[in-house]
Each structure stands twice: as C-alpha cells, then as structure tokens.
Amino acid sequence: xxxxxxxxxxxxxxxxxxxxxxxxxxxxxxxxxxxxxxxxxxxxxxxxxxxxxxxxxxxxxxxxxxxxxxxxxxxxxxxxxxxxxxxxxxxxxxxxxxxxxxxxxxxxxxxxxxxxxxxxxxxxxxxxxxxxxxxxxxxxxxxxxxxxxxxxxxxxxxxxxxxxxxxxxxxxxxxxxxxxxxxxxxxxxxxxxxxxxxxxxxxxxxxxxxxxxxxxxxxxxxxxxxxxxxxxxxxxxxxxxxxxxxxxxxxxxxxxxxxxxxxxxxxxxxxxxxxxxxxxxxxxxxxxxxxxxxxxxxxxxxxxxxxxxxxxxxxxxxxxxxxxxxxxxxxxxxx
Numbered sequence: 643x644x645x646x647x648x649x650x651x652x653x654x655x656x657x658x659x660x661x662x663x664x665x666x667x668x669x670x671x672x673x674x675x676x677x678x679x680x681x682x683x684x685x686x687x688x689x690x691x692x693x694x695x696x697x698x699x700x701x702x703x704x705x706x707x708x709x710x711x712x713x714x715x716x717x718x719x720x721x722x723x724x725x726x727x728x729x730x731x732x733x734x735x736x737x738x739x740x741x742x743x744x745x746x747x748x749x750x751x752x753x754x755x756x757x758x759x760x761x762x763x764x765x766x767x768x769x770x771x772x773x774x775x776x777x778x779x780x781x782x783x784x785x786x787x788x789x790x791x792x793x794x795x796x797x798x799x800x801x802x803x804x805x806x807x808x809x810x811x812x813x814x815x816x817x818x819x820x821x822x823x824x825x826x827x828x829x830x831x832x833x834x835x836x837x838x839x840x841x842x843x844x845x846x847x848x849x850x851x852x853x854x855x856x857x858x859x860x861x862x863x864x865x866x867x868x869x870x871x872x873x874x875x876x877x878x879x880x881x882x883x884x885x886x887x888x889x890x891x892x893x894x895x896x897x898x899x900x901x902x903x904x905x906x907x908x909x910x911x912x913x914x915x916x917x918x919x920x921x922x923x924x925x926x927x928x929x930x931x932x933x934x935x936x937x938x939x940x941x942x943x944x945x946x947x948x949x950x951x952x953x954x955x956x957x958x959x960x961x962x963x964x965x966x967x968x969x970x971x972x973x974x975x976x977x
Contacts, residue, residue, distance in 0.1 A: 645698050645699065646698070646699045646700075646701070647689075647693050647698050647699070647700045647701070648700075648701050648702075648703040648737065649685065649686055649689040649690070649700065649701070649702050649703060649733075650685075650703050650705050651677065651682050651685055651686070651702060651703065651704050651705070651720070652677070652705055652706040652707075653676055653677070653704055653705070653706050653707035653709065653712075653720075658707060658708045658711070658741070661777065661842075662766075662776055662777045662778055662779075663775075663776055663777045663808065663841060663842040663843045663846065664776065664804075664807070664835055664836070664837070664838060664841055664842075664843045665838070665841060666838045666839060666840050666841050666893065676716075679719070679723060682720070682723055683723070686702060686723075686727060690727075690732055690733075695732075699734055699735070700732065700733045700734055700735075701733065701734065701735040701736060701737050701759070701760065702724040702727060702733055702735075702736050702737075703736075703737045703738070703739070704720055704724075704736075704737070704738045704739065705739045705762075706739070707739075708740050708741045708744055709738040709739060709740040710738070710740040710741070710744040710745060710746075710749045710753075711740070711741065711744045714752075717752075717756075718756075721736065721753075721756040721757075721758070722756075724736045724756075724757075725756060725757055728757055735757065735758075735759040735760065736756070736757055736758045736759065736760075737758065737759065737760035737761070737762060737798075737800075738753065738758055738760075738761055738762070739761075739762040739763075739764060739800075739802075740761065740762075740763065740764070741763070741764060741780065742763045742764070742765060742780055742784040742785040742787075742788040742789075743779070743780035743784040743788070745761075745763070745787075745788035745791055745792065746791070747791050747794075747795075750791050750792055750794075750795045750797065751795060753797070754795050754796075754797060758797065759797060759798055760797065760798040760799075760800060760828075760829075761792050761797055761798070761799060761800065762800035762801070762802060762829075762831075763785060763788055763789070763792075763799070763800065763801050763802065764802050765785045765801045765802055765803055765818070765822065766778060766802065766803060766804040766807065767782075767803065767804065767807055767810065767814070767815075767818050768782040768785060768817070768818040768821040768822070769782070769809070769810070769814045769817065769818060770782050771809050772807050772808065772809045772810050772814060775807070775808035775809040776807045776808055776809075777842065782821070785801070785825065786821075786825055789801065789825040789826060789827070790825075793826050798828045798829070799825070799826060799827050799828050799829075800827060800828065800829045800830060800831070800879070801822045801825060801827040801829075801830050802830065802831040802833065803815070803818055803819065803822060803830060803831070803832055803833070803867075804832075804833045804834070804835050805832065805833070805834050805835065805855065805860060805863050805864065805867070806834055806835040806854065806855030806859075806860060806863075806897070806898065807835045808843070808846070808852055810835075812863050812866070815863055815867060816866065816867065816870065819867045819870050819871060820870070822871075822876065823870070823871065823874040823876055827876050828876065828877065829876060829877040829878070829879045830871055830876055830877070830878055830879070831878070831879055831880040831881070832864050832867055832868070832878060832880070832881045832882075833880075833881075833882065833883060834855060834860040834864070834882065834883075834897060834898040834899070834903070835854070835855065835897060836854070836883065836894060836895075836896070836897035836898070836899050837852070837854055837894075837895040837896040837897045838889075838893050838894065838895060839892060839893050839894075839895055844895050847895065847896055854896045854897040854898070855897065855898050856898065857898040857899075857900060857906075859898070860898030860903075861898075861903075861906050861907050861910050862910065864881055864903075864907045865907050865910045865911050865914070868881070868907060868908075868911065869911065880904070881903055881904040881907050882899075882900065882903025882904055882907075883899065883903075885899075885901040902942060905937070905938065905942045906942050908935070908938035909938055909941040909942045909945060909946060911938070911967075912935070912938055912939045912941060912946055912967065913941065913945070913946055913949070915967065915968075915970075916946060916949070916950070919972075921953065921972070922972060922974055924954065924974040924975075925954060925955045925956065925977050926954060926955055926956035926957075926974070926975040926976065926977050927950075927954050927956070927957055927958075927972055927973065927974060927975060928958050928959075928960055928972075928973040928975050929950075929957070929958070929959050929960070929970060929971070929972055929973075930959075930960050930961075930962035930964065930970060930971045930972075930973070931959060931960070931961065931962065931964065931967065931970045932961070932962070932964045932965070932966065932967055932969075932970070933961040933962070933963070933964075935967050936959055936960075936961045939959055939967070939970070940959050947959065955977060956975070956977060958975075
C-alpha cells in the first residue's frame with residue numbers, strides 16, 4: 643500500500659469573510675502573506691526531495707484560507723502550478739481546504755476539472771450554538787449541503803472538527819462526530835481549540851469568559867472521537883496542531899497544546915485497552931501488537947510499559963502482522 647503525503651501550501655486567512663474567535667493563522671502556521679509562485683515552487687520542490695520517487699501517493703494541498711472564496715484567477719494560478727507537477731507524474735492529486743458556505747455545485751465542478759480530488763471543509767462543529775459563539779459565520783446545514791455537493795461529484799470529502807470551542811462539551815463533540823460520519827466524510831481532523839495571541843478568544847480567556855479545555859480532557863475526548871470514527875471507517879488524518887516555531891514562541895497562550903498530541907491520544911487508547919485485559923499470572927510476558935501501533939502500545943515516554951512493569955519482572959513489545967489492536971496477543975515467557 644502506498645504511503646500518502648500532503649505537501650502543504652499555506653494561504654493564510656485569504657478570502658475569509660469572518661475572523662473566527664480562535665483564529666490567527668500567522669501565529670499558528672508561521673505564514674502571514676500569500677505565497678508567490680516562486681515560494682510555492684520552493685515549498686513543493688523541497689518536500690518532493692524528501693519523498694521516494696514513484697513509491698508514494700502525493701497530493702499538493704492548499705491549506706489555511708478559504709480557497710473557493712478566492713478570485714477565480716488566483717485559484718487557477720494555484721491549480722495550474724499544481725497540475726504542472728501532476729503532468730510530470732511527481733504528484734498524483736490536489737486537495738484544498740475551504741469554508742462550507744463557499745461551496746456551490748459550480749465551484750465543485752470547477753475544482754474537479756482542475757484535478758482536485760479531495761475537498762476539506764472546516765466544519766469545526768455541527769452544533770449551531772457553538773458555531774455562533776465561535777464566530778464561524780455559517781451553520782450546520784451549510785456543512786451538510788456542501789458535503790452533499792462534494793460527494794455528488796465523486797470527490798473525497800474531509801470534514802475537520804475542533805474540540806473545546808466556546809459552548810462545546812464532550813456530548814456536543816460526539817454528536818458532531820456522528821454527524822460527520824452521517825455526512826459521508828472519508829476523513830477528518832481533530833483539532834483541540836487553543837487560545838492564540840491577538841484573537842478574540844484571548845480576550846475572552848483573560849476576562850474569564852472562556853475556559854480552555856485541560857490537556858487530559860482533550861486527550862480523553864479525542865480518544866473517544868478517534869474510536870468512533872475508526873468504527874465508522876472514517877480516517878483520522880491528524881490530531882493536534884502542527885508545532886510551528888511561531889506557535890511555540892509567541893502564538894500560544896493557553897489550551898491543550900502538546901507537540902506529541904496524537905501519541906498521547908493513542909497511548910490513552912492502549913492504556914484503556916490494557917485496563918480491560920485479563921492478564922496472566924507470570925513473571926515475564928511478550929506482547930505482540932500491530933506493526934503500526936507498537937510505539938503507541940508502549941506509550942508516550944513508555945508509560946504503558948512502565949505500568950505493566952509494576953506487575954511483571956519483564957515486559958517486551960513485538961510488532962506482528964495483526965489486523966487491529968483488539969487482536970493483540972500476550973505470551974508467557976521464561977526469565
């Protein structure tokens with residue numbers, strides 16, 4: 643199976659008609675202006691140089707702004723460049739991110755003609771009260787309508803969600819996830835809401851109006867959401883924000899940020915799985931887990947292994963050809 647790579651080209655806050663209470667793209671991504679064609683080429687060439695030739699599924703991804711709200715001439719400018727890499731065979735697809743209220747049938751067909759194969763919508767929540775408090779400027783119905791148009795044209799659909807927004811709760815986030823599944827999403831992203839410098843949310847936080855979600859809560863919520871999506875066959879392609887230098891140095895004010903957020907979530911999933919397991923009486927055990935899950939089973943900073951080491955004198959983890967983490971096996975070994 644080919645490994646998938648996105649080559650992100652950031653178009654920060656371009657054509658966004660509203661500024662959401664949490665949003666400051668330059669502080670999050672480190673980009674504060676539209677890239678020139680030379681800058682785009684430099685980003686694409688740099689990333690391509692690190693990807694094995696002919697062995698990967700590569701997409702150029704235009705992220706950060708409201709792509710379908712841009713002037714058609716600028717959309718064509720971006721897409722023409724991306725298509726030149728597709729013509730050479732170095733890239734296999736294009737994805738864009740945009741707002742659900744800027745999707746029309748005409749817009750989807752235009753993107754399809756330019757070989758866009760994945761459209762990600764910043765849904766963030768499908769709770770209308772949360773959307774209003776977050777200053778999104780669209781409602782849940784807009785997300786459903788846009789999703790239907792994208793799927794009707796046979797394009798892949800991504801629906802991004804954000805947890806811990808103003809007015810959000812675990813129940814609301816789980817309902818959003820279920821609605822994302824029902825909308826027919828192929829993939830999703832789970833972003834914890836952070837308090838970023840120079841945003842309305844920063845003022846709400848400083849004035850005690852908004853309380854940021856604690857890190858442990860964000861981990862536990864995300865674990866529940868991940869398992870819900872997994873059972874429904876919706877691929878979770880990212881959890882947590884990318885730890886850019888700008889976010890680390892001055893952008894971050896408060897909230898559940900961790901550079902290894904996904905690893906923490908997956909560690910928690912394995913921890914809960916181990917807590918439900920009937921463990922054998924022995925001094926030494928070998929645990930066989932799926933290849934892709936070995937590090938998660940061991941845990942962030944080996945926390946799961948350390949917990950088991952309180953029960954056993956020797957614990958080892960081995961990667962095995964297993965279909966799912968639920969099929970992990972335990973073998974008693976001699977010391």
